Amino acid sequence: MQFFVVYIREAHALDSPSPLGGKGMPIVEDPLLLSERLEVAKVCMSKLALEPIPALVDGMDDAVNAAYEAWPDRLYLVGKDGRIAFRGDPGPAGFQPGELEAAIRAELGLADEVEETTPPGRDMY
Amino acid sequence: MTLPRTPFLLAAAASLLGMLTTASAASPCQDAAAEPATEADETPAPQVVVGETDSIWSYLVQKYDTDSDGSISRAEYSRDDATFGRLDRNGDGAVTAEEVEREGGRGGPPSSMMATMVVMRAFGGDAGGRFPTGLTREQLETGAAAMDTDADLTITRVEFDAHMGRRGGGRMPEMDRFGMLLEGVDTGKDGSVSREELLRWFDAADSDKDGQLSMQRRGGRGEGREGPGRGGPDGSSRGARGRQPAGAPEPEAGVGRSAPDFTLQPMNEGEPVTLSSFAGKTPVALIFGSYT
Numbered sequence: 001m002q003f004f005v006v007y008i009r010e011a012h013a014l015d016s017p018s019p020l021g022g023k024g025m026p027i028v029e030d031p032l033l034l035s036e037r038l039e040v041a042k043v044c045m046s047k048l049a050l051e052p053i054p055a056l057v058d059g060m061d062d063a064v065n066a067a068y069e070a071w072p073d074r075l076y077l078v079g080k081d082g083r084i085a086f087r088g089d090p091g092p093a094g095f096q097p098g099e100l101e102a103a104i105r106a107e108l109g110l111a112d113e114v115e116e117t118t119p120p121g122r123d124m125y
Numbered sequence: 126m127t128l129p130r131t132p133f134l135l136a137a138a139a140s141l142l143g144m145l146t147t148a149s150a151a152s153p154c155q156d157a158a159a160e161p162a163t164e165a166d167e168t169p170a171p172q173v174v175v176g177e178t179d180s181i182w183s184y185l186v187q188k189y190d191t192d193s194d195g196s197i198s199r200a201e202y203s204r205d206d207a208t209f210g211r212l213d214r215n216g217d218g219a220v221t222a223e224e225v226e227r228e229g230g231r232g233g234p235p236s237s238m239m240a241t242m243v244v245m246r247a248f249g250g251d252a253g254g255r256f257p258t259g260l261t262r263e264q265l266e267t268g269a270a271a272m273d274t275d276a277d278l279t280i281t282r283v284e285f286d287a288h289m290g291r292r293g294g295g296r297m298p299e300m301d302r303f304g305m306l307l308e309g310v311d312t313g314k315d316g317s318v319s320r321e322e323l324l325r326w327f328d329a330a331d332s333d334k335d336g337q338l339s340m341q342r343r344g345g346r347g348e349g350r351e352g353p354g355r356g357g358p359d360g361s362s363r364g365a366r367g368r369q370p371a372g373a374p375e376p377e378a379g380v381g382r383s384a385p386d387f388t389l390q391p392m393n394e395g396e397p398v399t400l401s402s403f404a405g406k407t408p409v410a411l412i413f414g415s416y417t
Contacts, residue, residue, distance in 0.1 A: 002409045007392065012417040014181045014225070015208045019235050020417055022180035023308070024300035028417045029174040032205060034390070040175045041392045044416035053412070055392035067385035068378045070413035078384040078411065082404030087380050091414070100410060107408045 001108065005055040007041040008065040011072035034060055075100040079107055169204065175416070181235055182222045185212075196221045240309020241330065241338070243302045244323075247272070247289060259339040265327050269320045279317045384409075 012020035013030035021027030026047070031037035038057055045051050058064045065071055073091035077100060078084060086103030088094050105112060178184040189197045197220040202209045210216070214224040227234050248268035249257025272288040273280050282303045289302060310318050310326045331338055377385050388399040403409045 002403055002407050003412070004398070004409065005392075005412045005414070006389070008413055008415055010415045010417045014184070014235075015211050018238065019181060019225075020238055021184070021235060022178065023239065023304045024177075024302075025239065025305075026416050027176045027178060027181055027184045028415075029172075029204065030208065031174055032169065032208075033171050035171040036174050038390075038392060039171070039173070040416055043175050045392065047416075054398075056389035056398055057392055058389060064385070064387045064389060065413070067387070068411070068413060069376060073412075073414035076378065076384075076411040076413070078400065078403070078409040080403075080405065080408050082384055082401060084378055084380050084382055084384050085408065087376075087378060095414075100412075104408070104410060 001104065003053050005045065005050060005053050006058060006064060006068075006070070007037065007044070007055055008058045008070055009062050010040070032060075077103045077107060172203070180226065182225045185220065185225060236305070236308040237330075239305040240326070243306045243309075244327075245338075246302075247285070247306075259337055260327075261337045262324070262327055262331070263336075265323060266320075269323050273320060278321070279319045280323075281317045285318075 010016065010028050010030050012018055013028050014021055015030055026043070028040055031040055034057065037060070041055055041057050045053075045055055068074065068076060069090070071090075073095050075086070075088035075095060075097065076084065077086035085107050086100060088096060088099055102112065104110075176184045176188075178187060185197060186195075189201045189203070191201050197212075199206075199209055199213075199218055202212075202220070209220070212220045212225065214228050226236065244265070245257045245260055248265050249260045269280065270276075272284055274284055274287070285303045285306070306318055307316065310322050312322055312325070313319070327338070375382075384400060386399065386401045388397045390397055400409065
């Protein structure tokens, strides 16, 4: 089972149509260069304690973002056969890790979890 | 109303992955500092573009306002014309606090959007622990009454933190959620939020006057303050497997289709990764997102 975070264009850069930031929320200027996006990705992965997951960084042409209609955030599972096995709805409302988990279990032939442990949907901002 | 995406949805994935990474082929993060990618036709030098100041404006001032005159001129701003043009909303050649903090963007001032995120999280419908997707006026009234434990019609930081503590702190403990609420809702500027201020704020945000605010994403661009209710980007009924409504163009990355291939640079040192290299070997979970 392979996991990747695919780091894409900022959803709420301070110079974007819908800026967010301050009061403990990170402030990001929209990267213009891949190297800038790389550095933001590193800060993000570190601050959110996600470093165990390998991260890939979308090119500044946002091509992968476009192909997967990924913005602002989204979950996918590509099956072992190379086909899309699960395509989550766009975030934030559609970003539901429990759904990805269920899809992974189905793909791997694992039994369903009987009880939910921590509700992952709560554990955001 | 349409909510901005949360920056911290990546954090939600970690709760899933805590279980499954032991089974995954994920390799630990390399600690090497990566060299910036050299790009042949890159004119500007890479800059630090992420910060944690108390406000967007204070971040900009600290970075750019070299003559400390309270505004940022084009000469002081060391990034590109197009971005400066977006920040300089009135086109007078200077970026000011008012343009950045009060006018914000299409979604309104940052403070307003952030207050909305906080209210949703604090009072929004708890659909089995999933992320709140809506908030009715009644939920807000009931929730605010529950939060106001001394029943004095105001919500203090202490009451707010106690309530949020019961709901779960989330992965960003340094977020000053009460501070965000104050910025957006505390019209009296007295450091607490009255239940009346909350309801007035709700009514102002509820632009279609249907007694509820809903999270709705339209077309992937996150514009507009109110959506047509629950559902997919075009208002269709939501399918957990991303079913498209009849007549919609088949998405490139639709269920059952061959996953669009890509080759991307890893965040840390290493060879570029090609998605199709995993076909026939292992499934691949993709978590798309960004920090903000």
